[in-house]
Amino acid sequence: MNSAIPVLQAIPIDNYLWLSAILFSIGVAGVLMRRNAIVLLMCIELMLNAVNLLFTAFSTYLGDASGQIMVFFIMVVAAAEASVGLAILVMIYRNHKTVDVSFLDKLRG
Amino acid sequence: MVAFLFYLLSAVSVLCALLVLLMRNPVHSVLSLIIAFFAIAGHYVLLNAQFLAIVHVIVYAGAIMVLFLFVLMILNLNKAAPPYQTTLVKVMGAIAGGLLLVTMVASLKHSAIQPVAGAEDGQIGLVKNLGKALFTEYVVPFEISSILFLAAMVGAVTLGMRNKKDNSSAITHL
Secondary structure (H helix, E strand, O other): OOOOOOHHHHOOHHHHHHHHHHHHHHHHHHHHHOOEHHHHHHHHHHHHHHHHHHHHHHHHHHOOOHHHHHHHHHHHHHHHHHHHHHHHHHHHHHHHOOOEOOOOOOOOO | OHHHHHHHHHHHHHHHHHHHHHOOOHHHHHHHHHHHHHHHHHHHHHOOOHHHHHHHHHHHHHHHHHHHHHHHHHOOOOOOOOOOOOHHHHHHHHHHHHHHHHHHHHHHOOOOOOOOHHHHOOOOOOHHHHHHHHHHOOHHHHHHHHHHHHHHHHHHHHHHHHHHHHHHHHHHHO
8 A cells, every 4th residue: 555655654754854854943044144135035935945845744644635735825925925025125225235134233222 | 766765855955955054155045945945846746745846846946036036136146245244153053053953853853653544545735636625625715815915916016116206206306
């Protein structure tokens, strides 16, 4: 049985847990380490993808379609977030001539 | 064979994700992130989530990363920025990320999840079954997400146009 998805038998779901944890931690470390706002947005996309991968893995392992529907909605929100975030970055670049977050401290009291 | 593919795709995705934050040039970061996204799409194929694999390639590699590349080119940021932050901040960020990884591994160490009996056919990732779930059970969130897209589109266009409006108002003011 289970011939449709041989990965279910070859790979325990723990491996997907570790992989997603590693990818998410890399995203968090990138947000903390980099100062370029565009790379920050890319690291946020990386974190969203780690969560997406885990949602899909659990959805397949548990035989429930809701997880994959949730991934679909996360992709929708990620696309909207990227478009609005990049528009904001373009505006910031027009006003400040930089996208380095170290220099974007105008709201500091 | 499947295990080999899993470990290959995992190694590629983790390596390219590391390159995203280690590359100094933002364009190289974007390109390595695209490779990482293709590796994740391979994971979706491996999990028989065909619809998600296709949508992932179209939306992420086809739309979002092209948007990132266009913004990098338009802002002329495709050169390595001089390092403004100190090495201390970088080391602290790496340590914080590593600590988060240690915390997650420690908390997930004793998970014992077994595939349930309902997962045996493995057909839920096909377009037909996902579409059925999406347009019956989740039709209201689907429509709301279209409103979210409309709002995001209007917001992005408005943000992009504001400078021109300021110029025109300044001209009329003069």
